Amino acid sequence: MSNRAAEEVDVVDVVVIGLGPGGEYVAGRLAEAGLAVVGVEAELVGGECPYWGCVPSKMMIRAGNLLAEARRVPGMAGAARVEPDWTPVAAPIRDEATDDWDDRVAAERLTGKGGRLVRGRGRLAGPGRVSVAAQSAGEAAREFTARRGVVLATGSRPQIPPVPGLAGAPYWTNREAVSAKEAPASLLVLGGGSIGVELAQVYARFGTRVTVVEALERLVPAEEPEAAELLAGILRKEGMELRTGARAAEVRHDGGEFTLVLADGTRLTGERLLVATGRRPDLGELGLETVGLDPAARALPVDGRMRAAPGLWGVGDMTGHGAFTHVAIHEAEIAVRDVLGRGGPDADYRALPRVTFTDPEIGAVGLTEEQARERGLRVRTALSRVPSSSRGWIHKAGNEGLVKLVEDADRGVLVGACSMGPMGGEVLYGLAVAVQAEVPVETLLHMIYAYPTFHRGVQDALMALRQRA
Numbered sequence: 362m363s364n365r366a367a368e369e370v371d372v373v374d375v376v377v378i379g380l381g382p383g384g385e386y387v388a389g390r391l392a393e394a395g396l397a398v399v400g401v402e403a404e405l406v407g408g409e410c411p412y413w414g415c416v417p418s419k420m421m422i423r424a425g426n427l428l429a430e431a432r433r434v435p436g437m438a439g440a441a442r443v444e445p446d447w448t449p450v451a452a453p454i455r456d457e458a459t460d461d462w463d464d465r466v467a468a469e470r471l472t473g474k475g476g477r478l479v480r481g482r483g484r485l486a487g488p489g490r491v492s493v494a495a496q497s498a499g500e501a502a503r504e505f506t507a508r509r510g511v512v513l514a515t516g517s518r519p520q521i522p523p524v525p526g527l528a529g530a531p532y533w534t535n536r537e538a539v540s541a542k543e544a545p546a547s548l549l550v551l552g553g554g555s556i557g558v559e560l561a562q563v564y565a566r567f568g569t570r571v572t573v574v575e576a577l578e579r580l581v582p583a584e585e586p587e588a589a590e591l592l593a594g595i596l597r598k599e600g601m602e603l604r605t606g607a608r609a610a611e612v613r614h615d616g617g618e619f620t621l622v623l624a625d626g627t628r629l630t631g632e633r634l635l636v637a638t639g640r641r642p643d644l645g646e647l648g649l650e651t652v653g654l655d656p657a658a659r660a661l662p663v664d665g666r667m668r669a670a671p672g673l674w675g676v677g678d679m680t681g682h683g684a685f686t687h688v689a690i691h692e693a694e695i696a697v698r699d700v701l702g703r704g705g706p707d708a709d710y711r712a713l714p715r716v717t718f719t720d721p722e723i724g725a726v727g728l729t730e731e732q733a734r735e736r737g738l739r740v741r742t743a744l745s746r747v748p749s750s751s752r753g754w755i756h757k758a759g760n761e762g763l764v765k766l767v768e769d770a771d772r773g774v775l776v777g778a779c780s781m782g783p784m785g786g787e788v789l790y791g792l793a794v795a796v797q798a799e800v801p802v803e804t805l806l807h808m809i810y811a812y813p814t815f816h817r818g819v820q821d822a823l824m825a826l827r828q829r830a
């Protein structure tokens with residue numbers, strides 16, 4: 362190919378940097394719309410979610426929940442002998458979900474839609490310009506000009522706290538935790554957020570001795586305190602040791618064992634140490650300064666149409682609106698519409714749903730009570746407990762949970778809710794509609810709720826809410 366031909370090929374309509382759920386969606390949709398699209402990916406097409414995040418972790422959780430259900434058989438349905446085995450958990454993650462961490466299928470999904478895949482680490486080289494670093498010595502860096510613009514979708518990476526001794530130690534992040542071939546005998550989990558509690562519970566159910574260390578006063582601190590308290594009780598009952606309000610002062614690793622020294626001098630030991638202390642976008646190496654943006658920012662600032670600058674869009678974890686696959690895809694769809702010059706609503710996070718897939722699941726939408734109060738709303742709340750509902754009583758073992766409602770009393774609408782329990786993430790849906798559509802509490806109160814469902818707990822909580830009016 363002549364140099365001139367090479368130059369022509371490298372002028373495209375759109376370059377997407379990062380092909381996780383957000384970037385893959387944008388690149389695929391724009392290619393299907395007929396644009397000349399280059400997608401640049403440094404690791405695996407599909408990103409964190411299918412290979413090291415949502416999908417494998419939920420496969421592990423499904424297995425752990427099966428064990429827990431089987432252990433609930435005595436007293437309710439006869440006898441059951443449970444022998445946990447990690448092999449049928451690890452094997453389908455490797456062979457079926459991730460193709461042994463090979464993205465050929467995902468890459469072909471993109472090229473099948475007409476997109477072009479370029480492997481390597483991309484960065485901005487000015488407005489509408491992207492360079493992709495050489496993958497190996499002897500290979501030249503590649504340059505692209507994007508006529509319509511560039512979409513950034515580079516996700517996030519684990520945030521490792523500056524605990525002395527941690528940096529050099531062979532700790533696990535989510536990646537090692539979901540690709541482990543065996544369950545360790547013991548596991549220290551630093552961080553009691555969603556990754557920490559989901560994976561802690563799974564491993565504990567497979568016989569691992571688990572200790573969770575959380576710096577703040579409660580687990581899942583972003584969610585309602587009543588849910589956190591209930592979860593802590595359940596995890597303790599399942600045999601986990603929980604240290605909340607605990608600061609890690611030092612990490613040591615020797616003789617195949619980790620020692621985590623807490624600020625109060627307590628020493629905790631474990632065969633493995635999982636660091637799950639949050640994830641952060643890494644904007645430093647993206648060349649943002651070449652388009653007048655701050656590479657030291659915590660997240661990429663975007664407007665309601667995902668625009669970061671003229672001809673530059675950002676979607677997914679890197680925008681800081683919530684590190685969830687459904688947020689990445691919501692934002693990706695808005696960016697696609699904007700690139701194509703189509704209308705439609707701006708991004709709307711009022712009814713942002715989130716589910717922590719512990720057993721019981723913690724579903725949540727919109728504002729917590731604390732957030733609503735911080736916004737100066739006149740807040741009214743109410744709570745119903747799953748075991749007190751008909752379905753909860755019928756369910757018996759494993760029926761822990763609650764529904765908590767947060768009402769803006771001045772407007773008579775829900776601004777937030779928490780649905781914890783068996784299928785708490787599914788019960789959430791109706792509450793998400795109520796928050797999104799601002800359905801009056803009076804209307805919700807006079808609906809018919811199927812008997813005996815878990816979601817009837819919402820009606821119990823609504824009735825409690827009205828008694829407080």
Ligand SMILES: Cc1cc2nc3c(=O)[nH]c(=O)nc-3n(C[C@H](O)[C@H](O)[C@H](O)COP(=O)(O)OP(=O)(O)OC[C@H]3O[C@@H](n4cnc5c(N)ncnc54)[C@H](O)[C@@H]3O)c2cc1C
Nearest residue numbers: 379381382383403408409414415483516677678684685686
């Ligand atoms: C253990 C775990 C469990 C999770 N469970 C859930 C869940 O149940 N539900 C949920 O909604 N979310 C869950 N998440 C979060 C979810 O995985 C992320 O929100 C989602 O993957 C974000 O998508 P993204 O496209 O923004 O970024 P990512 O998935 O992070 O993808 C970004 C991509 O960009 C690439 N990249 C980065 N820099 C460059 C560069 N300079 N050049 C080229 N490529 C680059 C990366 O290699 C990566 O492939 C979980 C996360 C983890 C870690």
Ligand SMILES: NC(=O)c1ccc[n+]([C@@H]2O[C@H](COP(=O)([O-])OP(=O)(O)OC[C@H]3O[C@@H](n4cnc5c(N)ncnc54)[C@H](O)[C@@H]3O)[C@@H](O)[C@H]2O)c1
Nearest residue numbers: 522552553554555556557575576637638639640684716717
């Ligand atoms: N079910 C889901 O949707 C799901 C599951 C897993 C992850 N995720 C996404 O991935 C993101 C990252 O997950 P995560 O659990 O790492 O982050 P997180 O922000 O949810 O939780 C991190 C926890 O670590 C604690 N922490 C921070 N520094 C600490 C320290 N030095 N010592 C002890 N504790 C410390 C924090 O107080 C917090 O509770 C989440 O925010 C979420 O958006 C979603």
